[in-house]
Amino acid sequence: xxxxxxxxxxxxxxTDQGGIMHFSRYFVFMETAEHLFLESLxxxxxxxxxxxxxxxxxxxxxxxxxxxxxxxxxIEIRVRVRRKGEKSVTYDFTFxxxxxxxxxxxxxxVCCVLDAPEGxxxxxxxxxxxxxxxxx
Amino acid sequence: xxxxxxxxxxxxxxTDQGGIMHFSRYFVFMETAEHLFLESLxxxxxxxxxxxxxxxxxxxxxxxxxxxxxxxxxIEIRVRVRRKGEKSVTYDFTFxxxxxxxxxxxxxxVCCVLDAPEGxxxxxxxxxxxxxxxxx
Amino acid sequence: xxxxxxxxxxxxxxTDQGGIMHFSRYFVFMETAEHLFLESLxxxxxxxxxxxxxxxxxxxxxxxxxxxxxxxxxIEIRVRVRRKGEKSVTYDFTFxxxxxxxxxxxxxxVCCVLDAPEGxxxxxxxxxxxxxxxxx
Amino acid sequence: xxxxxxxxxxxxxxTDQGGIMHFSRYFVFMETAEHLFLESLxxxxxxxxxxxxxxxxxxxxxxxxxxxxxxxxxIEIRVRVRRKGEKSVTYDFTFxxxxxxxxxxxxxxVCCVLDAPEGxxxxxxxxxxxxxxxxx
Numbered sequence: 001x002x003x004x005x006x007x008x009x010x011x012x013x014x015t016d017q018g019g020i021m022h023f024s025r026y027f028v029f030m031e032t033a034e035h036l037f038l039e040s041l042x043x044x045x046x047x048x049x050x051x052x053x054x055x056x057x058x059x060x061x062x063x064x065x066x067x068x069x070x071x072x073x074x075i076e077i078r079v080r081v082r083r084k085g086e087k088s089v090t091y092d093f094t095f096x097x098x099x100x101x102x103x104x105x106x107x108x109x110v111c112c113v114l115d116a117p118e119g120x121x122x123x124x125x126x127x128x129x130x131x132x133x134x135x136x
Numbered sequence: 137x138x139x140x141x142x143x144x145x146x147x148x149x150x151t152d153q154g155g156i157m158h159f160s161r162y163f164v165f166m167e168t169a170e171h172l173f174l175e176s177l178x179x180x181x182x183x184x185x186x187x188x189x190x191x192x193x194x195x196x197x198x199x200x201x202x203x204x205x206x207x208x209x210x211i212e213i214r215v216r217v218r219r220k221g222e223k224s225v226t227y228d229f230t231f232x233x234x235x236x237x238x239x240x241x242x243x244x245x246v247c248c249v250l251d252a253p254e255g256x257x258x259x260x261x262x263x264x265x266x267x268x269x270x271x272x
Numbered sequence: 273x274x275x276x277x278x279x280x281x282x283x284x285x286x287t288d289q290g291g292i293m294h295f296s297r298y299f300v301f302m303e304t305a306e307h308l309f310l311e312s313l314x315x316x317x318x319x320x321x322x323x324x325x326x327x328x329x330x331x332x333x334x335x336x337x338x339x340x341x342x343x344x345x346x347i348e349i350r351v352r353v354r355r356k357g358e359k360s361v362t363y364d365f366t367f368x369x370x371x372x373x374x375x376x377x378x379x380x381x382v383c384c385v386l387d388a389p390e391g392x393x394x395x396x397x398x399x400x401x402x403x404x405x406x407x408x
Numbered sequence: 409x410x411x412x413x414x415x416x417x418x419x420x421x422x423t424d425q426g427g428i429m430h431f432s433r434y435f436v437f438m439e440t441a442e443h444l445f446l447e448s449l450x451x452x453x454x455x456x457x458x459x460x461x462x463x464x465x466x467x468x469x470x471x472x473x474x475x476x477x478x479x480x481x482x483i484e485i486r487v488r489v490r491r492k493g494e495k496s497v498t499y500d501f502t503f504x505x506x507x508x509x510x511x512x513x514x515x516x517x518v519c520c521v522l523d524a525p526e527g528x529x530x531x532x533x534x535x536x537x538x539x540x541x542x543x544x
Contacts, residue, residue, distance in 0.1 A: 292465065296433070297432070329476065338467075
């Protein structure tokens with residue numbers, strides 16, 4: 001299965017008064033890692049399809065925190081496709097700092113038309129994207 | 137088991153370009169609901185104990201999203217203690233809008249000394265707090 | 273000129289590792305105060321006009337910080353219309369805590385069509401809204 | 409005067425339902441640019457001095473928005489020291505995208521002891537830092 005790793009530093013605005021990265025920010029880190037992963041495959045998180053805006057709202061997001069991340073530290077975020085469904089993708093994430101595991105996460109993103117009359121509508125993953133998620 | 141409900145409105149800054157509340161913001165809503173819940177019990181999320189700062193870092197956070205929340209909507213967030221351990225509390229959260237379920241979540245918060253020499257150190261939940269979590 | 277006051281508490285996620293509310297969060301507080309103010313006038317920040325989405329992007333935002341705000345504190349935010357132009361509104365904001373001034377801010381919001389072919393396009397403030405901004 | 413440029417991409421979580429980067433996020437971009445600038449000078453935003461934690465809370469922050477920034481775009485942020493006072497630094501920021509100016513900003517950061525008994529206490533900028541701010 002396809003795998004991708006990105007790195008970023010913990011910013012001051014990511015921290016809270018506990019002196020560590022706020023737990024909600026890991027989800028932003030995961031989302032952006034997912035987007036960079038899709039880009040690395042030659043696709044994107046914000047597509048147009050037949051004049052409709054396509055996006056990937058999450059139906060599920062989880063994070064397990066083992067060690068805190070602190071301001072200024074460089075974190076590696078590894079993305080892996082755990083499961084590719086007809087309309088959704090399940091991603092595994094691993095946060096490490098210099099090889100030491102900080103946290104693991106999981107997200108399920110569903111391919112949706114964002115401007116459907118009823119609001120969001122799940123659709124089958126466009127084939128060009130689905131093929132890329134299978135990896136080389 | 138003790139239960140608590142709070143309400144808040146989705147702010148503009150909570151939304152993303154998909155036109156819905158960003159999925160990471162549910163975790164902030166959960167955290168603040170947890171804090172208000174602790175307050176309602178007569179305790180607090182930011183304690184001092186024997187000159188040390190006590191906090192509740194999360195070891196786990198999950199959210200399952202069913203329907204999107206939108207700017208300006210009033211959301212109810214219900215907190216319930218699912219399990220009280222020696223050093224941690226597991227909370228269940230339910231997000232509703234006018235009775236309709238939007239999302240459910242779960243968090244495990246661990247009682248920690250925040251300024252321990254080694255960083256964070258888990259400690260038994262102070263008895264006065266533990267008793268209150270059991271409810272009336 | 274019209275004036276409006278709202279109150280909110282500083283959340284844990286609003287703080288940073290300096291132990292105070294992060295300076296960028298004041299801008300979110302201002303924006304939401306602006307929205308509540310517009311609501312109190314019977315209008316809204318997110319309008320539809322002739323099938324177009326109308327919004328109020330900022331062209332300018334300023335904040336001067338005098339005293340820090342801390343987790344759990346209740347802050348009063350006062351909004352005042354300083355100037356109503358043809359296409360924009362200039363707001364003054366005052367942050368206080370129990371009467372003590374914490375910060376002052378200013379924002380200039382421009383009435384825009386959000387889905388214009390060229391992106392954003394400034395338009396004259398719709399008359400029904402403009403009239404309300406003048407106050408009673 | 410010393411000058412520094414950094415680049416970053418607009419993340420999905422930086423956007424709002426107007427389809428553009430939320431105006432409050434520019435302040436986070438400025439802050440992080442300031443930190444990277446200080447690092448590039450061989451100093452840091454989070455110092456220890458005689459056992460005290462030193463930081464740079466802002467007393468003022470301003471941003472003027474000319475053109476919106478959108479998801480996925482790469483933004484250049486230029487930092488320039490406009491004025492170095494005894495206890496504070498005034499920074500100018502310019503946001504560009506491929507040479508086109510998007511926004512300009514300004515921040516005044518004050519060198520403070522963060523754990524003073526009275527809360528924050530402004531102190532003269534440590535000489536080693538002050539010298540570096542003057543540039544080569």
